[in-house]
Amino acid sequence: MRTLYQDAHLMGREGSFDLLVSDGRFEAVAPHIEAEAECVDLGGQLVIPPYVEPHIHLDAVYAGGRNGTGTLFEGIRRWSEVKASYTEESIRARALAAIRAEMLAGVQYIRTHVDVTAPGLVALKTLLALREELKDLVTIQVVAFPQDGFYAYPGGEALVEEALQLGADCVGAIPHNELAREFGEKSLHRAVELAVKYDRRIDVHCDETDDDQSRHLELLTALVTMEGIGARTTASHTCSFGSVNNAYAFRMMANLRRAGLHFVSCPTENITLEGRQDSYPKRRGLTRVKELLAAGVNVCFAQDSIEDPWYPLGDGDPMHILDAGIHIAQLMSPEEIDGALALVTTNGARALGVEAEYGIEAGKDASFLVLDAPTPFEAIRRRAAVRLSVRRGRVLFRRGRAPVTAEVPFLV
Ligand code: 17E
Ligand code: FE2
Numbered sequence: 423m424r425t426l427y428q429d430a431h432l433m434g435r436e437g438s439f440d441l442l443v444s445d446g447r448f449e450a451v452a453p454h455i456e457a458e459a460e461c462v463d464l465g466g467q468l469v470i471p472p473y474v475e476p477h478i479h480l481d482a483v484y485a486g487g488r489n490g491t492g493t494l495f496e497g498i499r500r501w502s503e504v505k506a507s508y509t510e511e512s513i514r515a516r517a518l519a520a521i522r523a524e525m526l527a528g529v530q531y532i533r534t535h536v537d538v539t540a541p542g543l544v545a546l547k548t549l550l551a552l553r554e555e556l557k558d559l560v561t562i563q564v565v566a567f568p569q570d571g572f573y574a575y576p577g578g579e580a581l582v583e584e585a586l587q588l589g590a591d592c593v594g595a596i597p598h599n600e601l602a603r604e605f606g607e608k609s610l611h612r613a614v615e616l617a618v619k620y621d622r623r624i625d626v627h628c629d630e631t632d633d634d635q636s637r638h639l640e641l642l643t644a645l646v647t648m649e650g651i652g653a654r655t656t657a658s659h660t661c662s663f664g665s666v667n668n669a670y671a672f673r674m675m676a677n678l679r680r681a682g683l684h685f686v687s688c689p690t691e692n693i694t695l696e697g698r699q700d701s702y703p704k705r706r707g708l709t710r711v712k713e714l715l716a717a718g719v720n721v722c723f724a725q726d727s728i729e730d731p732w733y734p735l736g737d738g739d740p741m742h743i744l745d746a747g748i749h750i751a752q753l754m755s756p757e758e759i760d761g762a763l764a765l766v767t768t769n770g771a772r773a774l775g776v777e778a779e780y781g782i783e784a785g786k787d788a789s790f791l792v793l794d795a796p797t798p799f800e801a802i803r804r805r806a807a808v809r810l811s812v813r814r815g816r817v818l819f820r821r822g823r824a825p826v827t828a829e830v831p832f833l834v
Pocket of ligand 1: 494627630691726727732
């Protein structure tokens with residue numbers, strides 16, 4: 423069975439394209455294709471590769487937990503109360519609800535951090551099982567994430583290693599939550615050793631603080647550069663890199679680019695968690711998104727939380743995250759807006775290392791979204807809905823335009 427999707431607009435390319443899909447792949451992508459196939463007219467709507475969610479905590483979604491100070495550290499404390507009594511059933515039900523919400527927003531790739539500093543690795547095993555169960559519908563990568571620390575939590579280091587033995591895709595770490603800088607540094611050495619030993623990728627919660635002295639990013643960058651695994655490494659959050667002095671940031675930029683490191687920024691999350699000890703001026707809490715992009719460093723945006731101890735809102739829609747992110751990071755020139763969809767699509771795919779199958783090109787998986795807008799600029803301005811989501815040639819969902827009945831002539 424072949425399907426010919428006709429008259430699509432594509433990101434970063436002029437004109438109209440046809441997409442010929444067969445056996446789950448793009449057979450051809452060209453301005454005009456003649457083929458024996460079922461035809462679908464897209465009427466000039468924008469076709470983009472699927473949204474990528476490069477950072478979410480699926481063990482914590484919908485767990486609630488009022489966070490009075492609104493800080494990261496109160497969130498961590500409240501989360502320990504939740505995890506003291508969660509069950510496989512509750513984790514599974516909450517994770518499934520979030521995966522469904524994200525998929526209905528157009529996400530087909532998810533990287534989830536899963537806290538391993540909890541007895542029995544229950545959450546980790548549950549998410550590994552979901553990864554296998556759902557793999558035809560959504561690609562899930564699991565990070566072995568020691569929320570309470572490699573060393574601050576007794577046995578944390580061994581739990582991370584056990585999670586890798588069970589099949590976690592990435593090594594996680596949280597150096598700013600170890601009990602002393604020295605242990606933060608030790609945890610990075612160990613995380614990199616484990617990544618090499620088990621041949622996994624790295625994704626560190628790195629310097630999620632306003633402390634301009636929190637500089638684990640420097641050591642992480644150095645270690646992965648020396649091991650030659652920078653392109654398999656992601657630095658998540660890196661909020662403090664938004665607070666360091668400009669001379670230091672300037673020196674670091676060259677090292678970051680050379681390492682080929684990926685950055686994940688969580689704009690809605692960190693604008694609320696950070697700046698809580700500031701009066702005025704009050705910092706935004708984000709890493710240097712605009713400057714990293716300008717320096718040629720890969721950056722993507724992520725949701726991080728949905729109704730969990732760290733963040734009370736969130737609906738899993740990358741378009742909402744992107745809208746917030748370009749405002750907070752001031753990516754507001756016409757060129758920046760035109761290119762911004764990359765922050766929730768291709769840049770995330772690079773961070774996850776799935777580029778070989780990902781993209782609107784002949785030979786790649788026929789996985790794509792149709793947005794209700796003709797151009798990337800219009801899609802972002804209107805926060806366009808996803809009208810169609812196709813994965814490896816299979817339609818996951820279609821969404822009609824919500825009907826509006828205007829009751830006054832002015833609105834017709
Ligand atoms: N854990 C953490 O350390 N930081 C976060 N932003 C979340 C969980 C959501
Ligand atoms: Fe996170």
